[in-house]
Amino acid sequence: MTTDDLTRRTRDAFPAIRADLEKLVRIPSVSSSSFDQTHVDASAEAVAALLRDAGMPEVEIVTATTADGATSRPAVIAHRPGPDGAPTVLLYAHHDVQPPGAPELWETEPFEPTLRGDRLYGRGAADDKAGIMAHVGALRVLGDELGVGVTVFAEGEEEIGSPTFRDFLRTYADRLRADVIVVADSGNWKIGVPALTTSLRGLVDCEVEVRVLDHAVHSGMFGGPVLDAVTLMARLVATLHDDQGDVAVRGLVGSDATDVDYPEEDLRADASVVDGYRLAGTGPLAARLWRKPAISVIGIDATSVAAASNTIAPVCRAKLSMRIAPGQDPGEAERLLHEHLTAHAPFGAAVTVTPGERGQAFDATEDTPHMRTARWAFTQAWGTEPVDIGVGGSIPFIADLKELFPDAEILVTGVEDPDSRAHSENESVHLGELEKVVLAESLLLARLGGRA
Template sequence: MPAADIQQKVRALMPGVIADLEELISIPSVAFPGYPEEPMHRMAERTLELFREAGFTDAHLAEVPHGYPPIYAELPGPPGSPVVVLYAHYDVQPAPESQGWTTDPWTPTRKEDGRLYGRGAADDKSGLATHLGMMRAFDGKPPVTIRLILEGMEETESNLEEFVEAHPDLFQCDLFVVCDMGNLVAGEPVLTTALRGDVSCTVTVRTLDHPLHSGVFGGAAPDAMMALARLLSTLVDDAGDVAVAGVTTGTWEGAEQSEESFLEGVPLLDGVSLIGTGTVSDRLWAKPSINAIGIDTTSIAGSSNVILPQASAKISMRIVPGTDPEAELDALVAHLESHAPWGAQVEVKRVKAAPAFLVPSGGSGVSAAREAMSEAFGSEASEVGSGGSIPLLQTLHEACPAAEFVLWGPEDMDKARIHASDESVDPDEIERMIVAQALLLEKLAER
């Protein structure tokens, strides 16, 4: 099908694609522990129904030993055609009121800027919409063989890696298309070629056997919360760069993201500066970063004049492509165990060691994707990295080492605000991505 015909057909399909996306946004499919299970089951069933209608007649909920099931399907193409695995996920991040939403996160809302707002609008129900739109563009009969995997627990403790390891035969292919990424700016095409990994741990600092009166004992008895604060401050230097000995750092060699475009998506308060050294691209894609993402201590509402005997924090460190996650976590643990002040006792528990990922280069599939992006967007696609992590990619690579990877999607970094309040997606970006994905399959079939 010529590119112009694909573009025309996709444009005609877009009202239905967006209507389906709005319906999916309205389902609060949060897979985190403690959240209601019914919306997750409803989301799985509705997603299953939509993909069956789109042509995956054998789509089914796969059996997994725990958690919410992935959706799996196979659709044979012409004999001898390439095999493509399409990936997206149907679960979303929580959307607490404390994030400061200006609209109801479970009510899809179009604003004056033309974007569609709601939790999951971008991450990653826009990926589902992209796959659905592409299938409809081919009337359910794409020119290649497709295997579909839609994850149900990407945002929490994933069960898909175990499923892939148990059933590697289901994931044999020529190309993985992971529709859970996006351009830096909507309308400006990129291919993501590197993702940082993610290691994490919890650290507990203890200084006393029991609480003490802060007036009677303060000034001599050590406070665990203050000790924890001092320990956390040693993880970065004055510039904000990671200061953990043995952690790998590097520089980014691909296309650069300007500081100006980065600041468009970062709501800095007056007087607050960016942290770290090197280019923005270095800091996001080739250097480690570290954050305390949670703290357990007495709340302000429950506080009294007491010196705390114990305080804990969860530490997340993003690691650079090409590194061993266990070795990077070893370095973080060693730092925490050796830098506590005043002889405070430190207990570190490892939580996760997820690998970074470098997209294999030089293949015909990635070349076809670059051409497809350029035709769909009207400008040449560049290569960028991602500060985020998708541990599943390494598992897929190990299951099918010869396969290529294309990482893309409608989640623009500029305005999508994934995982935050007022998450949104540009419907025009979804349209462009549907066209790009359809063109990719056409090019693969021709080759």
């Protein structure tokens, strides 16, 4: 098979790929427990049907059970054996999605796929139902000419932190074991420039409580000597960064090393930064995003403005999300953060820290033959050489894959671009880029099987 052959096949197959993506987007498969989980079941059924239609002879919807007896959301495992001696490739994506967010901020209905220009809008259109369709599309394009064994694992709870991922790996290890693992849950550098993700920051989050009173008291009678818990929380959170905006928790690791330059004007546009805001931190912007720690307040419990009364708030709670650099141990980072918070208790207020989720960072900066094959496929599909990038976000389950399948090589790819707005309102996928992703994966599988 030549690149021209696969380009033509991909072009011919793409209208059906887009139509099936739209059908998936219409299923509101939000895995958060506060949403109707029958939609996640329906999404798994739809993905299983797509894989059967794509020529996968062994397709099953499966669950895993945790040590305490809890049952996971449904996942789909499909397998097609390859010729004797051929490598096996595991293709990963997830079919669950984030909650839609604020309805008034969507320009169109979140679960009604809508085409505007070159982009298809809808929750999950990019993250990660386009990843599902990248795998399905490549299987359709190659048909009976794969040349490799293929296993597809479509997870159903990535957006809630993959809480039973290790249970899945242990339960179905024999069915998921592979020589190469392709994770389609990242992004490209920008429209027209593909990327291979070679590093991901890890994750540590926690809830912190600041208490100054056993109960609320009159702000006029006791205000002055007694500061409210919200003010004290603000003072505590302010200690997490220095005057330059760098994380001030002692002992955390970080690096200025990056392979690409991220212009400030691009970051401002990509993140919709308001005029006048000075970007925080020091060092190259790409390093600040990919290879240095970051701490954000992602939630806070305090008296609302609508319910305010003339009382001093006795307690305030906040949820902190800390991204840790590649090379940082999550347990050590958690200890350092907790020690910092308790050591900086403002005015001696009672500070209580409750640990939350932890996730390993990922670092695959060493060049390998399979990475070179992936870069070749990207170059053929885009007509442009790819770049190696990091991602500031986390995919904690990759560390589980590396631990349980240490001999497998993991390639992290994806369909998103800086305008995709994954997890935000008005999420979208660029259809031209998705077509190139399908072509690139087809070329990758064909080359791994000796067919291209």
